[in-house]
Structure formats: C-alpha cells, structure tokens
Amino acid sequence: MSTQTISARPLVSGLSGEKSASRIKRSWKKVLSRRKPIMIGITGFVILGMAAFYFWGNQTSSTQYMTARVERGNLRNTVTATGTLQAVTTVQVGSQASGTISALFVDFNSVVHKGQIVAQLDPAVPKAQVDQARANLQLANAGLQQARATVTNSRAGVSDAQARGLAAKSTVQNNQAGVSGAQANLAVLKAQQDDAMSYLKQEDSLLRSGVIGQRDYDIAQTAYRTAEARYNQAAAQLSQAQLSEQSASGAGIAQSQAQVEQSQAQVQQSQAQVGQAQAQVLQAQAALKLAEVNLAHTTISSPIDGIVVSRAVDVGQTVAASLSAPTLFTIANDLTQMQVIANIDQADIGLVEQAKSVKFSVDAFPGKDFDGKIQQMRLNPTNVQNVVTYNVVIDVGNPEQKLKPGMTANLTITIDERNNVLKVPNAALRFTPQDATGQKTGSGTGNANGQGRRRTADNANGADNSSSPQNGEGRFAPSTAPVLAGQMRAVWVLGADG
CATH class of the missing domain: 2.40.30.170 (Efflux pump adaptor protein, beta barrel domain)
Structure with missing residues (x-):
C-alpha cells in the first residue's frame, strides 16, 4: 500500500502542516501493524461460512428421517x-303452603332423616282456618240433628193420621151397625103395627056385632096408633143412621187418608232435609280436613335420609306457593x-x-x-x-x-x-417416503406417477398379500382407522437400498 501526503488544513489551530503530516503517517503505521490479526479473523469467518453452507446445503437436498424405537x-x-x-337421588324440598318462615332447623351440610322437621312456616292463619272449619262442622251436625228430629215428628204425624183413619173407619162401622139396628127395630115396629092393625080390625067387627063395647074398640085403636107412631120414629132413626153412615164413610175416611198422605209427604221432606244436612256435614268434614292439611303443610319435613346440599330461604322470608312450590332445600340422598x-x-x-x-x-x-x-x-x-x-x-x-x-x-x-x-408410533403409519426426485412413493411396484414399493405381510402360504385383492386388501386396515380383529397394519420400512 502506497503512502501519499494529504495536504489539508491543520486539525488544530496553532499546528503547522509538517506536524500534521507526521501525525497522519504515524496513524497509518499503527493500522498496518494490526493488519495481520484482522486478516486471520476474516479468513476464519469465511471458512466457517463455507462449512456451514456445505453442511446445510447437503441436508436440505437430502431426505430427513425421524426414528423411533419399536417397543412392547x-x-x-x-x-x-x-x-x-x-x-x-337429589330431592328439592319445597312448600305447598304460603307464609312466612318462622324457624329453620337445618343448614348447609346438615345430616337429616326421613320425617325430620327442617323448617316451620307461621301457622296462625291455617290454625284460624282449622277452628273455623270445626265450628262449621258443629253447625252442620246440629242441622243434621234438627232434620232428624223433624223426620221423627213427621213420622208421628203419619201415625196420628193413620190412627184417625182407623177411628173414621170404626165410626163408619158403628154407623153401619146403627143402621142395621135401626132396620131391625123398624122391622119389629112394623110387625107390631101390623098386629095392632089386625087387632083393630077385629075389634071393629066385634063392635059392629055388638059383642064388645066402644071402650075396647078405643083401646085397640090407641094401640094401633101407638105402634104406627113407633114405626114412624124407627123409620126416621133408620134414615138418620144411614145419613151418618154415608157421611162417615165418605168425608171421614177421605179426610183421614188425606191427613195420612200429608204426613207422609212431610216425612219425605224431612228425610230430604236430613240428606241435605248429612251432605253439609260431609262438606264441613272435608273443609276441616283441608284446613288441617294446610296446617300440616306449614311444617316442612325431609322426605328422605340424606344431607342438605343447599338452602334457599332465611327466617322471616315470605314464601309464595300460589303458582308453583318454591324450593327451600336441596337434599342429596x-x-x-x-x-x-x-x-x-x-x-x-x-x-x-x-x-x-x-x-x-x-x-x-x-x-x-x-x-x-x-x-x-x-x-x-x-x-x-x-x-x-x-x-x-x-x-x-x-x-x-x-x-x-x-x-x-x-x-x-x-x-x-x-x-x-x-x-409403533402413529406417525410411522402415516409416513410416505420420497424417491430421489423428491416425489412421494406409494404402494405397488412403481409407475410414472412416482409411486414406489411397499413391503407387506405374507400369509401362512408364503404368498404376497398385496398381489391378490381377495387375500390382501381386505386384511389391511386404513391408516386413519383402528385395527379390527383379523386385520393388520402395513408399516413403511427402509430397504437395503435406503
């Protein structure tokens, strides 16, 4: 690397250009002295990158397998x-009566027995209803007794009317006897009159003959007139007796029969009143039983043996059972x-x-x-x-x-x-391997669609089950279905060729 002189203004005011150039040269020398370690580090990173690329590149291009142990x-x-x-068994204990909770005898988790009292409603109103029903029953019993007494009186009236009828019949019989007596007396007097008439005629002939005197004839005539008067009197008595008989046999008997019928009607009416009074007594008894049942419903008892699971009421709470019975407790058996x-x-x-x-x-x-x-x-x-x-x-x-x-x-x-x-893990049963081109293989001997080979189980005769649909396909369970009795599961394994 060549070194060139950099002409620039001094970095710090007060320094000359030569000093600045000398300082820059010293800095470059320090950088060049550290060049070797830097190059070694860069070379190491490059080698590591090439190795990683080589390793991961081969891995992505090859098939990856997860292995698992076949265990028992x-x-x-x-x-x-x-x-x-x-x-x-869970029973919801409710209330059939309405009222205010006056007492609670159990709580949550309380052990109860069948028939044990668990709650009490205010019984004031039901008790008053019971007393009223008892008073109505007593009143109905009194009415029944009165109706029965009326029946007894009516029957006595029937007996009296029947006695009067018998008396009327007796009177008729007496009158009939009087008529018979009057008729007999009239017949006697008729005979006497006839005898007096015959004697008078005999005396009249003797008087004309001069055998008897006038006095004897007058006596015979007086006797005849006396017999005639008695006969006429007897005839009048007979007529009176007949009239009495007709009156007694007509009006008397009819009146007595009417009285008997009237008394019998009164008896029937009294019996109907007795039946009505008995019905009122039964009604009063039913009302009393209903009032007593309502009073009993104010005492809430446990229907089973068990334990109280829940309590839904407190003391002083009003319970209304007009439409449905409210639940007070839930008891588990x-x-x-x-x-x-x-x-x-x-x-x-x-x-x-x-x-x-x-x-x-x-x-x-x-x-x-x-x-x-x-x-x-x-x-x-x-x-x-x-x-x-x-x-x-x-x-x-x-x-x-x-x-x-x-x-x-x-x-x-x-x-x-x-x-x-x-x-064998379920994932192995669902695994489909790939060939060298990356396509999935299937069952059979392989075809243009990329399907490969599958190793199947043999039967007892050594024949391949996959070669015959009758012998093989029905014996293998699908990969997504459970293995049934008599079926097998086909498992993919790696061959010698990998």
Missing part, C-alpha cells in the same frame, strides 16, 4: 368426554354412591356401548383416577348448535366422600385394550 407395551382405544358429578352424567358425541356413542372400563379425574385431585361403571345410556338426544350428544349415566363409588356434587369429571372410556404388544 400396552395399547388402549379410548373415548374422552366430560361430565358432571351428582348424587344418585347418599353421597357415598354418586353418578356422572357424561355428554358423549354421536360419533362415539356406538363405541361407548362396547366400553370395558371407565376412569375419570377431577381438578380437585390432580393425578388421581377414579373408577366408574356405565349404568345407563339414555336415548334422548341433546342438540346444541347442531351438535348431537347423548347422556351416559356412570355409577361412581365415593366411600371417602372426596367427590362433591357439581364437580367436572374428565372421563376416559376404554373401548378396547391390548397388553404386551409391539408399539
């Missing part, structure tokens, strides 16, 4: 899903036996029917698996945004009561399982 182990075909833990309601996709529901075991975990106990058993597969589908799922009920034992209602369970349902088998 256990394989499982599983379906994963999520579900919610809940008690087998037995938390040692729980169940998981899992949502299984419709694509997996057919596999779940063949499930062998169920395990799940919860976030509260990471790393711990719980066992379950499928108890029911419900046929009612659930469609949410065109995603169809089915509910599967899984029974779970919870003897330690670690699991709580409402926890989210992460389910793993084992469909099939094989133990101590050769395992």
Whole structure:
C-alpha cells in the first residue's frame, strides 16, 4: 500500500502542516501493524461460512428421517368426554303452603332423616282456618240433628193420621151397625103395627056385632096408633143412621187418608232435609280436613335420609306457593354412591356401548383416577348448535366422600385394550417416503406417477398379500382407522437400498 501526503488544513489551530503530516503517517503505521490479526479473523469467518453452507446445503437436498424405537407395551382405544358429578337421588324440598318462615332447623351440610322437621312456616292463619272449619262442622251436625228430629215428628204425624183413619173407619162401622139396628127395630115396629092393625080390625067387627063395647074398640085403636107412631120414629132413626153412615164413610175416611198422605209427604221432606244436612256435614268434614292439611303443610319435613346440599330461604322470608312450590332445600340422598352424567358425541356413542372400563379425574385431585361403571345410556338426544350428544349415566363409588356434587369429571372410556404388544408410533403409519426426485412413493411396484414399493405381510402360504385383492386388501386396515380383529397394519420400512 502506497503512502501519499494529504495536504489539508491543520486539525488544530496553532499546528503547522509538517506536524500534521507526521501525525497522519504515524496513524497509518499503527493500522498496518494490526493488519495481520484482522486478516486471520476474516479468513476464519469465511471458512466457517463455507462449512456451514456445505453442511446445510447437503441436508436440505437430502431426505430427513425421524426414528423411533419399536417397543412392547400396552395399547388402549379410548373415548374422552366430560361430565358432571351428582348424587344418585337429589330431592328439592319445597312448600305447598304460603307464609312466612318462622324457624329453620337445618343448614348447609346438615345430616337429616326421613320425617325430620327442617323448617316451620307461621301457622296462625291455617290454625284460624282449622277452628273455623270445626265450628262449621258443629253447625252442620246440629242441622243434621234438627232434620232428624223433624223426620221423627213427621213420622208421628203419619201415625196420628193413620190412627184417625182407623177411628173414621170404626165410626163408619158403628154407623153401619146403627143402621142395621135401626132396620131391625123398624122391622119389629112394623110387625107390631101390623098386629095392632089386625087387632083393630077385629075389634071393629066385634063392635059392629055388638059383642064388645066402644071402650075396647078405643083401646085397640090407641094401640094401633101407638105402634104406627113407633114405626114412624124407627123409620126416621133408620134414615138418620144411614145419613151418618154415608157421611162417615165418605168425608171421614177421605179426610183421614188425606191427613195420612200429608204426613207422609212431610216425612219425605224431612228425610230430604236430613240428606241435605248429612251432605253439609260431609262438606264441613272435608273443609276441616283441608284446613288441617294446610296446617300440616306449614311444617316442612325431609322426605328422605340424606344431607342438605343447599338452602334457599332465611327466617322471616315470605314464601309464595300460589303458582308453583318454591324450593327451600336441596337434599342429596347418599353421597357415598354418586353418578356422572357424561355428554358423549354421536360419533362415539356406538363405541361407548362396547366400553370395558371407565376412569375419570377431577381438578380437585390432580393425578388421581377414579373408577366408574356405565349404568345407563339414555336415548334422548341433546342438540346444541347442531351438535348431537347423548347422556351416559356412570355409577361412581365415593366411600371417602372426596367427590362433591357439581364437580367436572374428565372421563376416559376404554373401548378396547391390548397388553404386551409391539408399539409403533402413529406417525410411522402415516409416513410416505420420497424417491430421489423428491416425489412421494406409494404402494405397488412403481409407475410414472412416482409411486414406489411397499413391503407387506405374507400369509401362512408364503404368498404376497398385496398381489391378490381377495387375500390382501381386505386384511389391511386404513391408516386413519383402528385395527379390527383379523386385520393388520402395513408399516413403511427402509430397504437395503435406503
């Protein structure tokens, strides 16, 4: 490198041009003294760059392989899903009566037994209704007794009317006897009159003959007139007796019969009043029972044995049960036996029917698996945004009561399982090698489309399964489908030619 003199103004005022030139020459000498280390560094960077280019350039142009060890182990075909833990039996305790909560006897996590009182509503209004219903029942019973007394009086009136009818009949019979007596007396007096007439005629002939005197004839005539008067009197009595008989047999009997019928009508009316009074008594009894039931509904009892999961009311809160029964408590029957309601996709529901075991975990106990058993597969589908799922009920034992209602369970349902088998990564089953031109090879002996060879399994006779569709293709499972019984999986391997 040549050195040239640079003519320029002094960098610092007060220096001459020769001093400046000498200073520049010394600077160049220092730079030239450091030239060797700089050149060595540049040369090293160039060599490293060439080596990297050579290495990475060959790598990008060649095929890269990921290798994995073929091992023995256990394989499982599983379906994963999520579900919610809940008690087998959960009862929502409500109130059928309206009122104000006057007392609470249980709280959250309280253990209760069937029939135990858990809450009490204010019973003042239902008690008043019960007292009113009892008073109405007593009033109805009094009305029934009065109606029965009226029936008794009406029956007595019937008996009296019947007695009067009998008396009227007896009077008619007496009058008939009087008529018969009058008729008999009239017949006797008629005979006496006839005898007096015959005797008078005999005396008249004797008087004319001069056998008897006038006095004897007058006596016979007086006797005849007396007999005639008696006969006429008897005839009048007979007429009177006949009139009495006709009057008694007509008006008396008819009047007594009318009285009997009237009394019988009064009896029927009284019996109807008795029936009405009995109906009022039954109505009052039903009203009393209803009032007592409403009073009993103010006492809230537990319907099952269990534990209180939730409480929705406080003392002094008003409960309105006009339209629907409000929920006061939620009671779980037995938390040692729980169940998981899992949502299984419709694509997996057919596999779940063949499930062998169920395990799940919860976030509260990471790393711990719980066992379950499928108890029911419900046929009612659930469609949410065109995603169809089915509910599967899984029974779970919870003897330690670690699991709580409402926890989210992460389910793993084992469909099939094989133990101590050769395992190959799924990526190897989906791998398609490339030839020297970079095109992917396929099955067969190779063609213009870049397809190459695939090594397949042989059957027991030594024939190549790939040569016969009847013997080979049906025995190999597709790369995206599970291996079924009697099928094999074709695996790509590297040959001797690489």
